[in-house]
Amino acid sequence: MSDFFAHETAIIDEGCHIGAGTKIWHFSHIMPDCILGEKCNIGQNVVVSPKVILGKNVKVQNNVSIYEGVTCDDDVFLGPSMVFTNVINPRSAVNRKNEYLKTHVGLGASIGANATIVCGHNIGKYAFIGAGAVVTKEVPDYALVVGNPAKQMGWMSEFGQRLHFDAEGIAVCDESGEKYKLENNKVLKK
Numbered sequence: 001m002s003d004f005f006a007h008e009t010a011i012i013d014e015g016c017h018i019g020a021g022t023k024i025w026h027f028s029h030i031m032p033d034c035i036l037g038e039k040c041n042i043g044q045n046v047v048v049s050p051k052v053i054l055g056k057n058v059k060v061q062n063n064v065s066i067y068e069g070v071t072c073d074d075d076v077f078l079g080p081s082m083v084f085t086n087v088i089n090p091r092s093a094v095n096r097k098n099e100y101l102k103t104h105v106g107l108g109a110s111i112g113a114n115a116t117i118v119c120g121h122n123i124g125k126y127a128f129i130g131a132g133a134v135v136t137k138e139v140p141d142y143a144l145v146v147g148n149p150a151k152q153m154g155w156m157s158e159f160g161q162r163l164h165f166d167a168e169g170i171a172v173c174d175e176s177g178e179k180y181k182l183e184n185n186k187v188l189k190k
Helices: none
Strands: 070-072 103-105 143-146 151-156 170-172 179-183 186-189
16 A cells, blocks of 8 residues: 555556655656655646656646656645746757756745746745746746746745835735845845
């Protein structure tokens, strides 16, 4: 008996590691040599490619493609139908598997529905990528980015609330009451 749940329509290839308490739903494909941490939720029609690493409690919504070269820290949220790429200049007739670029998603980051993360651009911890955004550059910790191409519009708390900094560069999360400091265009939790 396994210590994770997989719907009968899911395909789980040999050679992957799936953490305890993880759930894998309808028509998803978990490929060899990937690692899924404990208590992940893999939605319907998801592809997790070889060598992908997901931390603990990663929530992957329906229709997400996670390609080789992607790693996600704990508590990452991947919204419905978002996608990662792994080659900058794909061509059907040209094999570029040796050119895959890596993308890392930091602790607690959220990526909205239908967003695209162009390979080779990391997402900082607790960053918030708006629905439909196309990320074409690095995203700092706690940054809120939206649009195509994605542009930073502000900062978010660890609870997913917009931060409003005062003249001294201090903000308080409306939901948690936690304080943050903005200094040299970087946010740090106090």
